[in-house]
Amino acid sequence: MSAAARPRLLYVTDLAYPARGRRYCDEDIHLTSRLRAHFDLALCHPLDAARLMDGFDAVVVRNSGPVLGYAAQYRAFREHATRTGARVYNPLTGKADMAGKQYLLELTEAGFPVIPTVDRADDLHRLPAADRYAVKPKLGADSIGLEFVTADLLPALTYGSILVQPRVEFSYEVSFYFVDHDLQYALYAPDPARRWDLQPYAPTAEDREFARRFIEWNGLAHGIQRVDACRAPGGELLLVELEDLNPYLSLDVLDDAGRDAFVAATTRSLHRFLAG
Template identity: 45%
Template sequence: MKTILYLTDLYYQAKGRVYYQEDLFIVSKLKEHFNILIGNPQQVNAYLNCADIIIFRNTGPVAAYETYFNEFVGLVREKNILTFNSFDGKADQQGKHYLPELTARGLPVIKTIDKLEHLDLLENPEKYIVKTLNGADSIGMEILSEQELRKADLTDRLIQPFIDFEYELSFYYLNNDFQYALYAPDKAKRWELTRYDFTEEDIAFADQFIKWNGLTRGITRVDACRCKDGSLQLVELEDLNPYLSLDVLSPESQEQFINNWIDVLKSV
């Protein structure tokens, strides 16, 4: 039986989500198939050889322990340690540098720039959203007018138009295979989610970002918004430790997802 070191911060307070409940639920299912050790991500480096697989889950924003996290990733690569997710993603694992890159490629993403001289690319919205490059959970996010924007310190920050969308939705992938989709009918309540009846076009939208990212193994969440014209635009590609909102799923869907995950973990 394989041993898993499951990394989580059981005391992290997330907006609208209860991280520890999701992790305890997952662990309760995995323990029937694996030996489970639970650890804090800020204490893991001394225990990298204690398990066959390290699962990096609801650990909170790594910006709070960035130096330690970078050391962890370095050791994982140096020692060729098996992790889930793998640390070869090009999206949120590396910060939000990918958003201007995808914008430049012309992919359907909320247009994002990292320099004021490119402001004309955002087509003169009434308001702008400014995000930190290594932000998470809306930490450091501001909504500014153009006048305020031009006076702001934009070091290590990204600029996007503040768009009036219909709702936000998320597509969840396991090892690049689509699993389920959820959405927030009330855009003012991001984490009050329900099942989303997706179309083939919706999945094609999400698939293009999964293929671009090329993550070797792991769980990825494709966050998007439905615009007023009916199109979808990428908000974020979470490829480090996406919250899964498993409590929203039916018991049958929960079991299906967990069983798929167990099969993947047994096969690596």
């Protein structure tokens, strides 16, 4: 392909977002430096995406931070993309965190292996007994608004925009990273108190099937997704969240071969996405 025919990508990232335990800027500087070998690429802040996107073949949303901080601008971005038919990667049809955390209710109702979740006081009896309960906003992200309360406080909460889950005393958290429907790698946090102190994890066939089930449920043909799970006291994995908007990838934990493989898979995915 000639240089003139190279696809033009607008890469959306907030390089200055102060993520706890992560450096968004390092990850996106590395990834864009590699993608430039295949695409004409420009970076922009999420607040500028709607104004700039028309001049590009596709918009790649990466480490753009929680949309709670710019909800109106994010709605304008989605509306503009829908109205103009702009290609957005990940596609805006995701049913998981991209649309808020109410999907945890849907998955609970459907019998998926997920931490049991309710959003009404009348349904509290459906949760297993626990010492404490996690209360989180349906539109939360990055633990914003998360709090833990005892059972006696649950009836008095204001319902409608919150979810309630039992606090699970898990042994560790593990994340599975997918490009399209292909698992690329897995990482885990051996110490539950240090979520972002990650190490490589060798998933079993059962682990892979667990994670793939959620990817298939979400139905995105293209894109980067992260399945976060915890190892429950009974030994089973339970879904914590399915990040389908802008999952942080922890590429710094991978070795050179792992990063190369991820970049290659993402490059192939973007070419397929643009050709579709």
